[in-house]
Amino acid sequence: MQDFIPIYIHSFESLATRDGEGIRFGIFLGGCPLRCVYCHNPDTWDMRATKEYSPEELYAKIKRYTPYFRASGGGVTFSGGEPLLQAKALLPLCRSLVEGGISYTIDTSGALPLDDDRREMLRMADHIILDLKFPSDEEYRKYTGGSLSPVLETLAHVASQNKKIWVRTVIVPTINDTTEKMKKYLEVLSPYREKIEKYELLPFHTMGFFKYEKLGIDNPLSHLDALSLNTRDALENFIHQNF
């Protein structure tokens, strides 16, 4: 009988340099409780379409990159999908990482209510990347299908733990691409201003559109173009000046 809970993984990205500091080993977990209208990874939604691993198998894969992590200040990034959906299954791996001196980052929507397993996985992480997808519950529900309150709870929780925190927002043309909207985001984030190291805007792009076609699912934003560079630059300037 298996003495572990299988971890469902969509894909890996070794020697990555995004989603954290230094050289990363990215693990994209399967399954997500949200259905963001702008999602460019709808192929991660269905956990059954992913592959199962044991914590030992994963640790063996990751350990080989230790020299790169040490030389660059890097580590593992759990992304997705939603990594905290599989917190219980991931905890043994997270413990092995900590014991092996390998730090990890959690890239999360924060949309799941915190339970003991999720708190423990967050506690052992060095770095949290949290999405603030929309600044009001009404918009959050409309565009993601989830609720804003667990996100705010997760933000308050990690801020109280003095971790490195980055917050991210995807900027989508016609939905949240104005400075008026940015003010709303900053209102939500302002109590945590001192705790947030970086607030990043991610431009909406169309590179994931083909996945909707391949999966035969409706793409609610198929009529949109990618965010223009001018708009992105203007909003980034606004954030730098006001946050």
Ligand code: SF4
């Ligand atoms: S949280 Fe991420 S993976 Fe899940 S639907 Fe939203 S954008 Fe897609």
